[in-house]
Amino acid sequence: MALLFATTASAGAVHGIQSGDINRDGNPCTDFFDYANGSWRKENPIPDYMDRWSRRWQSGEVNKEHVRDILTELSARSDWPKGSAGQLAGDFYAACMDESRIDALGSKPVLPWLSEIGALQDAAGMQRMIGKLHDMGVYVPFIVYAGEDLHEPSRTVAHIYAGGLGMPDRDYYIKTEPRFVEARAKYLAHVARMFELAGTAPEQARKNADTVLAFEKRLAEASFDNVQLRDPKLSDNPTPFADLPRLVPSFDWAKYFDAAGMPHDAVNVTQPRFLQQVEKELSSTPLPQWKTYLQWHVLRNGADALSTPFVQESFAFNGKFLTGATEMKPRWKRCAEATDQQLGEALGAKYVEKYFPPEAKARMQDMVKNILLAMDDVIGELDWMDEATKKKALEKRATFFPKLGYPDKFKEYAGVTVSRDSAWDNLVAASRWNVADNRSQVGKPTDRSRWGMTPPTSNAYYNPSQNEIVFPAGILQPPAFDVNATDAVNYGAIGVVIGHEISHGFDDQGAQFDAQGRLANWWTPEDGRQFQAKGQCVVDQFESYFIEPGVHHNGKLVLGESIGDLAGAKLAYLGYLKSRKGKGPEPTIDGFTPEQQFFLAWGQWRGDETRMETQRTMIQGDPHPIAKYRVNGPLSNLPAFKEAFSCKVGDPMVRAQSDRCEVW
Structure with missing residues (x-):
């Protein structure tokens, strides 16, 4: 796909809007949306792999071609210094693109995680596993994330958020309108199918899906709705660290924060009622149900780094059902997106050099x-x-x-180990680095040079x-x-x-x-x-x-x-x-x-x-x-x-x- 316009002043004369996109049969005073680019939309139907389409979204897809071109160039070389931006981004992309190797591995990359969870014997082990999953960005059932103190934004604190749902938000678990009832039925089938792909017998997989939906519904019932989430006052609950055990006595917060390398400073609990529900789950939900719930979220979060059947099943629910897209994006786009998401600043310098004069x-x-x-x-x-x-x-x-x-200084991703051997291992390694990078800010003065987007x-x-x-x-x-x-x-x-x-x-x-x-x-x-x-x-x-x-x-x-x-x-x-x-x-x-x-x-x-x-x-x-x-x-x-x-x-x-x- 070619550039829509040139991006440097030397490339041509100044131009105006895309007059050919206008629906000349329309009326700007009746429906400006139809008038402004109705002809373009008529002539450019939504691609099967997209959920919406316009010149704006087309531009975003062209942008991914730019990212792909950079990553193709980086991955073509095998002599980058180990740990350099070129090596990290290039090898991450190359491993992601090696579909035959990924398919040959099947479910093998995720099985050690599922087995480790399945072997848990007690609540202490289960809590250690929650911490281990958080280390790689699988935030269940809650999220701990560094951010500015709402009352003293020059310092960074840990915020504890509600998390752990597999559907878009709480209403999907609670509301009775037909579209939500259908979503729950589709979700049950999706969860069961994912367990089957990982080797669980069909009957047990269906039981696992029932367990997951029931568990997540209880969490959803204790969560804010989407309007409540927009009110910062409701999420403003500064809490001394010593009070966390009183809120969730069944969880060893000191051990969790120590393992995560975060100080025992005051935190902000965005949804105290949700944490009270977490306490109920910790104190009363049987360990086998917890293990099923944790296994599901490992599968859910890692599906796109596994073999084609996992990717297709994830798309069937999250793509086809929720967005209406009828086919997956090409593999190169998914790999470009994944590389940008995990290691975006490793390719940022080359991107701005080429595309932002x-x-x-x-x-x-x-x-x-x-x-x-x-x-x-x-x-x-x-x-x-x-x-x-x-x-x-x-x-x-x-x-x-x-x-x-772009940032004045790009992240260097020191200590990340990426190779061409395993897309799964690369995802885990990069996710761990990003989580640790975020946690490293807790208790420090806020660093205003950091960016929230690549x-x-x-x-x-x-x-x-x-x-x-x-x-x-x-x-x-x-x-x-x-x-x-x-x-x-x-x-x-x-x-x-x-x-x-x-x-x-x-x-x-x-x-x-x-x-x-x-x-x-x-x-x-x-x-x-x-x-x-x-x-x-x-x-x-x-x-x-x-x-x-x-x-x-x-x-x-x-x-x-x-x-x-x-x-x-x-x-x-x-x-x-x-x-x-x-x-x-x-x-x-x-x-x-x-x-x-x-x-x-x-x-x-x-x-x-x-x-x-x-x-x-x-x-x-x-x-x-x-x-x-x-x-x-x-x-x-x-x-x-x-x-x-x-x-x-x-x-x-x-x-x-x-x-x-x-x-x-």
């Missing part, structure tokens, strides 16, 4: 500056916020910390505790960002993403963190009420968006992302206008004004065709709305969109003044 970073820096300044203007002009709260908001905005492209990742994020917005080089590629595109197109695509991430600092979650990244209230009571009311407008808007009869968005679940899209589009547009000061207007291209190009760029970037199975999964647990509503929802609130396309009051893409939502 200095002029791209300079242009991004200028865009980020303009959009941050636009946020200052928006805050200053708010008529519903008093001066005291505005001052705090502007203080927070002033401490935003952008990260663009350089080739086609995504972005906002971290409230560090008040940082992060854009890896992988997302700074066409069509999101192109140094040869007009400002209108860049601000309409990646610019809205920049504004979106900035807005997360002021959405329903981010607004609870102050300028220093502390979970602390900086709002006056009246301004807080106004903010809540403006958010409720967004909740109500998205509750009205259905994907099929009886199934609509959960407005509270998608509130943060929808505030991000709404404010992001506004901020990016204002940033674009700011960028043109002193330069004059950009040209009309293919009959579209710069203002129209801006909005079309967003519609084309975000215009995913999404399988219905994936939409159902997203509606249930994804805080992001379906793509159609990420396009039409925010734009229908923006006067600038109405003016750009001469839409009229009463058009579907123009919300009535009384219904129009505006948070920022």
Whole structure:
């Protein structure tokens, strides 16, 4: 697949949006999602191995080709110094690609783990096994992960999270709607089949599946739902280390933390009720049931590093059933993804050298500056916020910390042993290193140079505790960002993403963190009420968006992302206008004004065709709305969109003044 656009300024003239993608029979004022790139979607059906498709997702798949090319080059050499980035990434990829060797091994790599679990004799041994599984990233039944202290983000502490479920979230175990009943039946069959592949007799495998589902259901019943997970106050439970035994007396926390190399400092227990349920399981669930549960999660987590039957069975449930994809991704893509996930910074330097030139970073820096300044203007002009709260908001905005492209220093993965002999052993070794790397931060000052995504990742994020917005080089590629595109197109695509991430600092979650990244209230009571009311407008808007009869968005679940899209589009547009000061207007291209190009760029970037199975999964647990509503929802609130396309009051893409939502 070729590059969509050139990525260096020398490659050609400045261009606008993809005018051929537009559905000329559509009406931008009726359904902008259909208008912006309806023709492209019609001519480019979702590939069998994908759950959604657009130029944005196509770009992500092209990006994996870039990663593959780098890994192919690295793996072609066998003379890399042992432990070097080239050796680690190259050999990891080569072992993953050696399908015949993996298939010849069958279930052999996982059998020692299953046997060790099966031989456990007592609760102490079982707890040691939990620690051993955590060492390699199999977090059951809870998760311990390093992160900033919510009240003193300059230091890093251990957070204890709920974990240990094999389906997407708690509702799959509890709700009675037909789609959840079907999911449980499919899951039972899936778990049984995986045990059979590992050598368990069919009848016992079915019993094992019953045990797993019952065990996980009890954990699910004690877990937060997806809306509760979005409230940082609910997850804020600082706990002295000495109090952990009182919360879960049956677990030897001192031995666990010592084995993990973590100090006995205070921790944050995100869900105390969940840990109370863990205590019930530890004190009353028979050891054989625990062993079955642990064995299942070893199989579940390691399936993709095992032989083809395991991979296919994992895909049958997690791919076909949950997403609607009808075939697996090619092996090279799965191996490129796995290498990036486990050793992404080992190939990061080569990636940015080839695909993120200095002029791209300079242009991004200028865009980020303009959009941050636009946020200052928006805050200053708010008529519903008093001066005291505005001052705090502007203080927070002033401490935003952008990260663009790649870390200043790449991880060196010292001590990881990777060879071409065993994809399974490589996965275990790399996972152990990543877990240990994370644990090593507990009790130390927070290292702001660390990144939560690898350089080739086609995504972005906002971290409230560090008040940082992060854009890896992988997302700074066409069509999101192109140094040869007009400002209108860049601000309409990646610019809205920049504004979106900035807005997360002021959405329903981010607004609870102050300028220093502390979970602390900086709002006056009246301004807080106004903010809540403006958010409720967004909740109500998205509750009205259905994907099929009886199934609509959960407005509270998608509130943060929808505030991000709404404010992001506004901020990016204002940033674009700011960028043109002193330069004059950009040209009309293919009959579209710069203002129209801006909005079309967003519609084309975000215009995913999404399988219905994936939409159902997203509606249930994804805080992001379906793509159609990420396009039409925010734009229908923006006067600038109405003016750009001469839409009229009463058009579907123009919300009535009384219904129009505006948070920022």
